[in-house]
Structure formats: C-alpha cells, structure tokens
Amino acid sequence: MPLVALRIQQTGRQHYHVHSALLSGSICNPRRTWRGAHTVVASGLGGMTPTDGAHLAAAAQRVPSVRTELAATFRTALHSAFPAISVEPIVVATNQARHGDYQCNNAMQLFGRMKGKEGAPKKPTDVATAIVDALPASSMIAERPTLAGPGFINVKLSHGWISERIHSMLLQGIGTWAPPFKYKRAVVDFSSPNVAKEMHVGHLRSTIIGDTLARSLEFCGVDTLRINHVGDWGTQFGMLIQHIAETRPGGLEGTTTEEVSDLQKLYKESKARFDADEDFKARARAAVTRLQSGDTEFQETWRRICEASRNEFDAIYQRLGVHILWRGESFYNPVLKSLVEELIERGIAEDSDGAQVVWVPKEKVPLMVRKSDGGFGYGTTDMATLRQRIQDEKAEWLIYVTDEGQAGHFKLVFGAGRRWGTIPEENPPRIDHVGFGLVLGADGKRIRTRDMGAATRLVELLDEAKERCKGTIKERRGDDISAEELDESSSIMGYGAIKYADLKNNRKTDYKFNFDEMLNLNGNTAVYMLYAHARIASIVRKVGKDVNEVAKTAKLSLDHPAEAALGLQVVRFTETLEDMFIDLAPNRLTEYIYELANLFSTFYTECKVAGSENEDSRLLLCEATAIVMRQTLSLLGIKPLYRI
Incomplete structure (x- = not known):
C-alpha cells in the first residue's frame, strides 16, 4: 500500500x-x-x-x-x-x-x-x-x-x-x-544579487526563503543544489568598465582591487552617462563586445569587480549562515548563441521586428530570446539554466525563489521549455516559481536609505538587529556573560529575529519591517522561541540527569491534559513539514513552532518537572519538545540559545 x-x-x-x-x-x-x-x-x-x-x-x-x-x-x-x-x-x-x-x-x-x-x-x-x-x-x-x-x-x-x-x-x-520523498535531486535558485551593487533589503526574502526550502529538502534527504544566479554579465558591465577606463587615474590599470561601495557609486555615474550621452553609450556597447570577445584587460577588470562583489556577498551569507554556490549569468553565456540558433532551426523561435521570440500557448506576450540588436536577455539565460539543470544536473525538482513580479516571466520560460522539449512530456520534473512580496517600512512604503532614496543596505539591518539584542541580553545578564558569549548570543538572536519576522508571513504578501515587533519577547517572534528553548534547557540543567540515559529506562506518559496537548503537537512535526512542501510556504513552520512554544508554556505552568513524582517522564517530554524545536529552528536557519 x-x-x-x-x-x-x-x-x-x-x-x-x-x-x-x-x-x-x-x-x-x-x-x-x-x-x-x-x-x-x-x-x-x-x-x-x-x-x-x-x-x-x-x-x-x-x-x-x-x-x-x-x-x-x-x-x-x-x-x-x-x-x-x-x-x-x-x-x-x-x-x-x-x-x-x-x-x-x-x-x-x-x-x-x-x-x-x-x-x-x-x-x-x-x-x-x-x-x-x-x-x-x-x-x-x-x-x-x-x-x-x-x-x-x-x-x-x-x-x-x-x-x-x-x-x-x-x-x-x-x-x-523526516518525510520520505520521491525526488532524489533538487535545485533551489535563490538570493541572486547583482555584481557591483551592495546587497539590500530587497535580497532579504529570496535569501531567507530559499535557504529554508533548501534546509528542509536536505533534512528530508534530497540531494539539493543551492544556486546563486548572480547578475554578473551583460551591457551594464561594458558601461561600468568603460566609465572606469575613462574616469579613474591610470584607467583600467589604475588599481588591482575593487570595493563594492566604490563600484556602486561608479555604476550610478556610468548609468547616468549611458542614459544621457549617445557617444558614451556607443563606447559602452563597444566595451561589451570587447569583454565578450575575451579582451584581456577588460576581462581582468570584470574579474576584479566580480571578486569584490563575491567577497561582500559572502560576508553577509556567513553572518546569515547561508551556504550557496555562485553560478552567475556568465556561466551560461557560451551556449546562448547556439541555443537560439537551435530554436530558430526547429521553428520554435520566430522573428518579431528583428528580434527572436518564442510564443507560449495561451500567453498574450512571447518570450524574447534574442534582441533586435543581436544581444541576449534574461529569457535566453533562463532557458539555458533550465536545460542545464534538467539535463546536466539531473534535477527532479526545480525551485526558483524571486519576487512575485517575475511570475509572468517564469511562466513564459517554463512554457517555452515545454515547447522546446527541455521539460519532457513524460515524467517531467516538478518546477515551482516561489514568488514573494515586498519588505516595507513602518510607513507601508519600500524601505529606503536616507541618501539618494536607495534601498536599505542589508548589512545595516543586520548590524542594528544585533546591537538591539546585545543591549537586551546585557540588561538581563549583567556581568554574568562574557564579551564573546554576548557577541555570539546577540548575533543569533538578532539575525534570527530578522529571519523569523520574514518567514512567519505569507510569502506572497508584503510585510512591514518593524524592529520593535520582531524583538518582542511575548509575541510570535524568534526571541520568544529562543527564550522558550532556553527555558527547557534550564529545566534539564536543574534536574541534572543525563536525558539520553533516562530515555533508555524511563517510560514517557501523558496523563495530564497539558502533557497530552504538548505531546500531540510534538508528533505533528512531520505533517507540518509535509504541508510546508505542498505550497512551499515556510510560515507553516513558524505557525507550528509558535503553537509548540505556547503549549510548552502551559505545560511548564501546570506540570512541575524537577522533584515531581513524574520527573523522568516529564523530563523526556521536555527533551522531545526541545529536539523538535531545535530542528524547526534549524530549518528556519536559526541557531538555538541554551541560556539568555
């Protein structure tokens, strides 16, 4: 059966x-x-x-x-x-x-x-x-x-x-x-910042949601490839490199390293010139040709730009505990020309005012695979990624985590992939676009920095969350905490608070970013979950027994109504994970752990553990709750705290 x-x-x-x-x-x-x-x-x-x-x-x-x-x-x-x-x-x-x-x-x-x-x-x-x-x-x-x-x-x-x-x-x-899966291998495409730009709050949701989905698949034993589809190719690099060559002392040979903050400023300057100066626009396009043709000087500058961005991104990923494979758009560039030629030869792509497009049944607009000037865009690259992931990576489940506004684009890509045959009619892989809404400020508008109206840098949010938590923990613990433990605990709590506040929302909706709410000790927050886990750890320390040894001999019973309610929630962990995978909705996990923490609070109030006649049984129930809580937090990308 x-x-x-x-x-x-x-x-x-x-x-x-x-x-x-x-x-x-x-x-x-x-x-x-x-x-x-x-x-x-x-x-x-x-x-x-x-x-x-x-x-x-x-x-x-x-x-x-x-x-x-x-x-x-x-x-x-x-x-x-x-x-x-x-x-x-x-x-x-x-x-x-x-x-x-x-x-x-x-x-x-x-x-x-x-x-x-x-x-x-x-x-x-x-x-x-x-x-x-x-x-x-x-x-x-x-x-x-x-x-x-x-x-x-x-x-x-x-x-x-x-x-x-x-x-x-x-x-x-x-x-x-862990639920058993019929899928052996999955690809999760998430985060995807652009080179030469700093990661901002707009990259938060893709990074956090994608990491949670990847963690959950890995927990279930699915071989999961985490892909960072970085924007590291295209016209913007010709524009940027040409601007550097013309404005920096010494031109392209004027420096050996790059800083992302400098690159972002240079990018804005180059974009303004590109839009306003036709002569510069022509030189920038010529620079793209030189870069794509393998010009040593241009490619070396491009390499430095990518390296600077990668170092900047990796520092943020390390803080967030996110592991991801850099695979930029440039990875697919060598196959784009032959890909389009194949689509034309097979009659799948057709001319449209000099461009080449693929029409998808029931869609009002086509997918452009080659521009009228001969260039390639996102549609071409995404067609190449689709084939590479299905044919080369042997993925049976493809997950793309981007903002909801790209849903229409990916609908065209997947439809074109079916026409092309890359997505087979028999035993096709499961393919999901996991869309998400915006991160808003308290005023209901996109979060912006004070200068130039740019999106808030992600590092700024991480720093502020950590500092706020550091003050809270210091106030509670006083001198009873070392500087090293304080730094680690405030990082765990601060970064966890940001992640949880994002993941607890329906991913398709916008949400307001509010530090006061996400750091609330009594609400549906990571801080509340971390305190609940720390409380369990405190009970285990107070009892002073080796729980693993107790589990070998003691019997667990659920005689009290609070014990029974908590036990039922504990064993519902597996079906919660099943539910999350159906809609790829991480808020299923946050709802589960919030209810688990609430039921544990009731149990803690009504059922004495240390020194009771049911000490061993209740100790085992505490440990089971802690194990499930830790695993759920881990799926959400949040480390547990054992003392706060």
Missing part, C-alpha cells in the same frame, strides 16, 4: 484535506488491536538517496506522519465498507480539541455518490457508521470514533501511542520523522 500522497488545501485553522502526490514509500499492513497492541510500521523512501547528513535516519527507520498513518487506516476501512467505490480518505486535524484530534470527512461525499441507488444508505451518518465499523483495530486510536454533524468522524489518538512515538524518536533521532 503506498504512503498517502499529499496535496493540502486549507479549509480552516489547522484543518487540511489530504489528496495527492508528493511523498513516496510504503506501509506494511500492521497487526492492530484497539488497545495495548504494538503497531508495526515500515516506511520506504521511494528510491530516495540520503545525503551525507548524520542527522538522517536509515531508510528503513523512517516513519510516516500521524496524519498519513491515520489516513492509511481509514483507507482500509473505506475499501472494506464500500469496495465498489474508489475513494481516497479525507483526513483533517480538528479545529477544536473537544471534537478530538482528527476527523475523517468522507461520509457526505460517499453518500452523495450512492444516493438513489438500490441499497444505498439513507443518510450520511449511516455511511459514517459503516466506515467506523470497518476500521481495523489499532493501538493508534484511543477508543471507538464518535460521529458529529452530518457524518464527521472524530478520532482521539491514544496517549500511549503518542508516548511510544515520541519515545522512539528520542532513542532513534529526529531524522526518523
């Missing part, structure tokens, strides 16, 4: 339909009894090849999500109760705990399909009752499911089953909870 393939449609808070096709694997037909029996589950990976990450569990150890396993149980019941009707289980998390933990909502659908036929059930609740009667015995379900409304089947999970699942994770590692 295949693992439930998931397509999630949100129908309310924490309320999802389960449909089709992301994961791959198998579940054996387990032995089940309503109470007390051991559930045997084996999970396959659909041919997935794990990466070298030590956190990943062996393939045979992967376990399906709670929702997936529950859906498999209902699939058996549906087939048994109504063998003549093929239907997939609709399993959702309930909105309110008083209704149970999950619902199966197939009854009304099935009733509608059978209505009027001989021997059909008289009402939806009769269908629901038949489904419940056909459920195989399972230690997963606490008691016989109840019915509500016109046939909703409410399920309460067994606390003992949840406890065993958590305990198993403590012994075998969080990697056993």
Whole structure:
C-alpha cells in the first residue's frame, strides 16, 4: 500500500484535506488491536538517496506522519465498507480539541455518490457508521470514533501511542520523522544579487526563503543544489568598465582591487552617462563586445569587480549562515548563441521586428530570446539554466525563489521549455516559481536609505538587529556573560529575529519591517522561541540527569491534559513539514513552532518537572519538545540559545 500522497488545501485553522502526490514509500499492513497492541510500521523512501547528513535516519527507520498513518487506516476501512467505490480518505486535524484530534470527512461525499441507488444508505451518518465499523483495530486510536454533524468522524489518538512515538524518536533521532520523498535531486535558485551593487533589503526574502526550502529538502534527504544566479554579465558591465577606463587615474590599470561601495557609486555615474550621452553609450556597447570577445584587460577588470562583489556577498551569507554556490549569468553565456540558433532551426523561435521570440500557448506576450540588436536577455539565460539543470544536473525538482513580479516571466520560460522539449512530456520534473512580496517600512512604503532614496543596505539591518539584542541580553545578564558569549548570543538572536519576522508571513504578501515587533519577547517572534528553548534547557540543567540515559529506562506518559496537548503537537512535526512542501510556504513552520512554544508554556505552568513524582517522564517530554524545536529552528536557519 503506498504512503498517502499529499496535496493540502486549507479549509480552516489547522484543518487540511489530504489528496495527492508528493511523498513516496510504503506501509506494511500492521497487526492492530484497539488497545495495548504494538503497531508495526515500515516506511520506504521511494528510491530516495540520503545525503551525507548524520542527522538522517536509515531508510528503513523512517516513519510516516500521524496524519498519513491515520489516513492509511481509514483507507482500509473505506475499501472494506464500500469496495465498489474508489475513494481516497479525507483526513483533517480538528479545529477544536473537544471534537478530538482528527476527523475523517468522507461520509457526505460517499453518500452523495450512492444516493438513489438500490441499497444505498439513507443518510450520511449511516455511511459514517459503516466506515467506523470497518476500521481495523489499532493501538493508534484511543477508543471507538464518535460521529458529529452530518457524518464527521472524530478520532482521539491514544496517549500511549503518542508516548511510544515520541519515545522512539528520542532513542532513534529526529531524522526518523523526516518525510520520505520521491525526488532524489533538487535545485533551489535563490538570493541572486547583482555584481557591483551592495546587497539590500530587497535580497532579504529570496535569501531567507530559499535557504529554508533548501534546509528542509536536505533534512528530508534530497540531494539539493543551492544556486546563486548572480547578475554578473551583460551591457551594464561594458558601461561600468568603460566609465572606469575613462574616469579613474591610470584607467583600467589604475588599481588591482575593487570595493563594492566604490563600484556602486561608479555604476550610478556610468548609468547616468549611458542614459544621457549617445557617444558614451556607443563606447559602452563597444566595451561589451570587447569583454565578450575575451579582451584581456577588460576581462581582468570584470574579474576584479566580480571578486569584490563575491567577497561582500559572502560576508553577509556567513553572518546569515547561508551556504550557496555562485553560478552567475556568465556561466551560461557560451551556449546562448547556439541555443537560439537551435530554436530558430526547429521553428520554435520566430522573428518579431528583428528580434527572436518564442510564443507560449495561451500567453498574450512571447518570450524574447534574442534582441533586435543581436544581444541576449534574461529569457535566453533562463532557458539555458533550465536545460542545464534538467539535463546536466539531473534535477527532479526545480525551485526558483524571486519576487512575485517575475511570475509572468517564469511562466513564459517554463512554457517555452515545454515547447522546446527541455521539460519532457513524460515524467517531467516538478518546477515551482516561489514568488514573494515586498519588505516595507513602518510607513507601508519600500524601505529606503536616507541618501539618494536607495534601498536599505542589508548589512545595516543586520548590524542594528544585533546591537538591539546585545543591549537586551546585557540588561538581563549583567556581568554574568562574557564579551564573546554576548557577541555570539546577540548575533543569533538578532539575525534570527530578522529571519523569523520574514518567514512567519505569507510569502506572497508584503510585510512591514518593524524592529520593535520582531524583538518582542511575548509575541510570535524568534526571541520568544529562543527564550522558550532556553527555558527547557534550564529545566534539564536543574534536574541534572543525563536525558539520553533516562530515555533508555524511563517510560514517557501523558496523563495530564497539558502533557497530552504538548505531546500531540510534538508528533505533528512531520505533517507540518509535509504541508510546508505542498505550497512551499515556510510560515507553516513558524505557525507550528509558535503553537509548540505556547503549549510548552502551559505545560511548564501546570506540570512541575524537577522533584515531581513524574520527573523522568516529564523530563523526556521536555527533551522531545526541545529536539523538535531545535530542528524547526534549524530549518528556519536559526541557531538555538541554551541560556539568555
């Protein structure tokens, strides 16, 4: 029986339909009894090849999500109760705990399909009752499911089953909870700043969202290539290099190194000349030809410009903990001419006022692959990247993380790729454009610097976040923190606050950048999550036991309502990650960890750990919460703090 393939449609808070096709694997037909029996589950990976990450569990150890396993149980019941009707289980998390933990909502659908036929059930609740009667015995379900409304089947999970699942994770590692994928290799294209310009706030979202998606894929064992498609080629470099040659003392030989701040100033000057001076424009275009023809002096200057930018970018990536492969537009330049010639020869590209364009079915405008002056643009380069990633990199999943305004462009690129045959008709790779909105200031407008109205430099935001957190931590800890620890903790908290504030928003919408809100200790912020984790670490230190040793002998129980609620949220980690992958929406993760932190706060208030008669059990629940919290923070690109 295949693992439930998931397509999630949100129908309310924490309320999802389960449909089709992301994961791959198998579940054996387990032995089940309503109470007390051991559930045997084996999970396959659909041919997935794990990466070298030590956190990943062996393939045979992967376990399906709670929702997936529950859906498999209902699939058996549906087939048994109504063998003549093929239907997939609709399993959702309930909105309110008083209704149970999950619902199966197939009854009304099935009733509608059978209505009027001989021997059909008289009402939806009769269908629901038949489904419940056909459920195989399972230690997963606490008691016989109840019915509500016109046939909703409410399920309460067994606390003992949840406890065993958590305990198993403590012994075998969080990697056993990573969803198995049918995809072996993915390419994530993100960040993509332009050479000779400083990274600004506009690059924040692509970098952070792309890193989170890549981290999540890697956690699931997908071989992930992180690509920084840097703007390092084109007319602007002829313009810039010609300006340097004409204005700098000594011309192109006047310096051996470059600084990005100087280059940005020179770029603005050269752009102004290019727009206003036709003679300079002609010289700049001639410079492009010299650069692209391999002129040694021009290429050496271009190399220095790229190196300066790369050093500047890498310093920011290092602060953000982002690892990414530089692969600029220049990488694809050698193949652009032959690519266009192939498109023309095959009749895919056609003339349009001297330019060459590719028309895509149902689109009102074409994709330009060669300009009327013979130059190549973004469309040509993106066609080349598409072919390289599918044919050479063997990517089965391509993800492009850019602003929402480029959605139309990529729609043309992917459509042209299908006409070209680069995207095959049979077994095509999954391709997603992950668009995002703008980062706005408190006034609802784009964040700008005080001078020249330029977008705020990203390094300025990082510096300010770090300094604000340094003051907060210093105030709390006083002299009880070294300068080194203070610097590290303020970096973790400050950079984490910026990342979390971005990721918690729906990526398609604009959001306001507000330091006061993102550094709030009591809100849905990284600071709140870091304090919650530090509190757990404090409890573990106070108990003073080796949690790994405790896990080998102690039993975890969920007798108190606060324990049960926290335990249920802990085991929902896997399905949260599944949900995130469906829509490529990192805010699924932030919503999950925020609820986890809130439930832990309730548990902390109502359930004494150190010195209680349930100390060992509650210590294990604390550790499981911390492990899941750390893993979720890691997926978001945020390091944990163990003391604040």
